[in-house]
Amino acid sequence: MAFSSYLLRKFFANPGEALRIKRAGDEVRAYAVWKLYEVLEESGLLAKLQEQPWWSFGDRDLARVVCDTLIAEGLADRAGDVIRVKRRPQRPAITTREAADFAPVFDRAFLYLPRALETGEKPPQSEVRAEMAKLLDNFATRLEMEAAVEETGLSKLGEGAVIADLYPRSGASTMVLLERTRARVIAVDPYRENLAMVERLVKLAGQEARVSYVQAPLEEAKLPEKVDAVFMAEVVHWTFNPRLALARARENVKREGFLAVAQSTYSSLGLPAAAAGLLLGAVAPPPASGELRGMIREAGFSIEKWLESLGVVIAKAAPE
Amino acid sequence: MPGGLLMMALKKEVRLACKRCGEVSLVSVHAEGVHAFVCPFCGQPHLLLVDANLGLRDFRAVSSVPARKPFDVARLRVRDERLVPTSLKPFLEAVKRGVLPPNAEEALEALSELGLLEVE
Structure with a gap:
């Protein structure tokens, strides 16, 4: 991940804080990706994403985001409109309060992922008000x-x-x-x-x-x-x-x-x-x-x- | 029975004098934490904070409470603390320290609207 403009500016002003922010961001990303992969694998959708094109899923936007995430993280390659899984992510360690506070959102949100991907049905807002907040x-x-x-x-x-x-x-x-x-x-x-x-x-x-x-x-x-x-x-x-x-x-x-x-x-x-x-x-x-x-x-x-x-x-x- | 004795030890009768009409109600508390109480005589809502020894740490009239039990107190618990928004965390931490912050009813209503408040 690029150590890009905001963090670079922050680094010159406060190196310790800049490194901590970067670690927090990396941990949130790694946890989210690990959780996503785990849910896809458990639900059998990881296999389907390797057989069915992303646009054939019930929620195309979501399917595209999921495929692009796996590819961006180096967990899969693109093969036309499907993906080929290369490796599974390791469960990351969480050491920052930002990652610890954000992780439950992915735990909860991704419970709804299999149904949304397959049918296009998302949870009603009244059901996920706490998660959204x-x-x-x-x-x-x-x-x-x-x-x-x-x-x-x-x-x-x-x-x-x-x-x-x-x-x-x-x-x-x-x-x-x-x-x-x-x-x-x-x-x-x-x-x-x-x-x-x-x-x-x-x-x-x-x-x-x-x-x-x-x-x-x-x-x-x-x-x-x-x-x-x-x-x-x-x-x-x-x-x-x-x-x-x-x-x-x-x-x-x-x-x-x-x-x-x-x-x-x-x-x-x-x-x-x-x-x-x-x-x-x-x-x-x-x-x-x-x-x-x-x-x-x-x-x-x-x-x-x-x-x-x-x-x-x-x-x-x-x-x- | 030992279990019965234990139950007795974990229950305490508390006299609550309504902050509005002054009428006294006798209620029993079983656990620490925030409880809601609505005066059965005049309908004034109150919040009470009970400590680990079932002592009354705070008792105050508020504009509204998210739950009411006739002639009793309703214990209010957070369903899943991990989902409590960061803006509401200071409120929870204060309660854990044994302090009921000003405007506590707003925090409880917010938790209730998010579906994060359990009533016992």
């Missing part, structure tokens, strides 16, 4: 959000500033903004039950005065005021029309404001995480890095900062 609110995903807040300059905004937190779902992004910035936050989410969850966390933290709520689809959201920044944490592949959601973000941000993005991509850790995400509520696999750049530009933003490590992008973009 944990996917977005664990020490590893929080680390990604915290890094984005720091690197994009959200943490430097003053008390008078307003940040729109798009699609917080279980509220992890809102909590990170409350903990790491001084700004007010507008939580924008299409679902009332998500906003209710965010509101509970905000009350628990005693931060009611800093947060307001807007229930609206991201593609149609019209905020009560133009904001200084829009934060999109793991939103693009959870949204039916991310291009439109980004365009609305552009309309809602002040001219001198900016967009802050924390987004997994179709590579590295982003691949096995995408398999879990697809089972727990994501509507598509995450975008490839270049695709994400294109979406942000097409929405009318100019990219000012782009850091990428471990299959995660942290980006800052200003309105053109």
Whole structure:
């Protein structure tokens, strides 16, 4: 795995922490891949993936992500539209709190994998609400959000500033903004039950005065005021029309404001995480890095900062 | 019977005076942890925190509780701690240390909405 831009910057500032973050990312990835392989083998699907093309499975997106994950990890080779398994992964040791906190998500999510692959049926959201919340609110995903807040300059905004937190779902992004910035936050989410969850966390933290709520689809959201920044944490592949959601973000941000993005991509850790995400509520696999750049530009933003490590992008973009 | 004696030793009668109407209820607690209690006289919800010796560490009126048992307390337990979102972990850790944080009912409602709260 490339020791790429975010980690490289971090390494110069704090080598010990950079190495720890890299170890955490590697452990999460290794655990997810090991669990995925184990579930595929036990369910007999590993054999089927070697016989049937990925596009013949009940959930094509999921099948493609699963095949690409095994290939990217060197566990299989591509042979046309099927795969040839080369080796099995070892169960990894877990030494970081991020990996320990994230691992149960894969344990739970992949229980639904065989049925989803074969029939295309995913668990109802009401059944996996805790798993979805944990996917977005664990020490590893929080680390990604915290890094984005720091690197994009959200943490430097003053008390008078307003940040729109798009699609917080279980509220992890809102909590990170409350903990790491001084700004007010507008939580924008299409679902009332998500906003209710965010509101509970905000009350628990005693931060009611800093947060307001807007229930609206991201593609149609019209905020009560133009904001200084829009934060999109793991939103693009959870949204039916991310291009439109980004365009609305552009309309809602002040001219001198900016967009802050924390987004997994179709590579590295982003691949096995995408398999879990697809089972727990994501509507598509995450975008490839270049695709994400294109979406942000097409929405009318100019990219000012782009850091990428471990299959995660942290980006800052200003309105053109 | 030894088992019966053990059961007796693991149960304690507690007098709870409602924080709103003042009426006293006698309830029995069997285990440590957070319990919900709704005053049978006026309907005021309360939370109580019971320690390992079945002593009452905290008892407070709250706006709502995720469970109610008439004339009794409902023990609230987390179904699978590994799935508790990181934002709610400080609440759980405080409870384990014997402290019921302010706005505890919000954390319990959140756990309940996630399907992570078991009621005994």
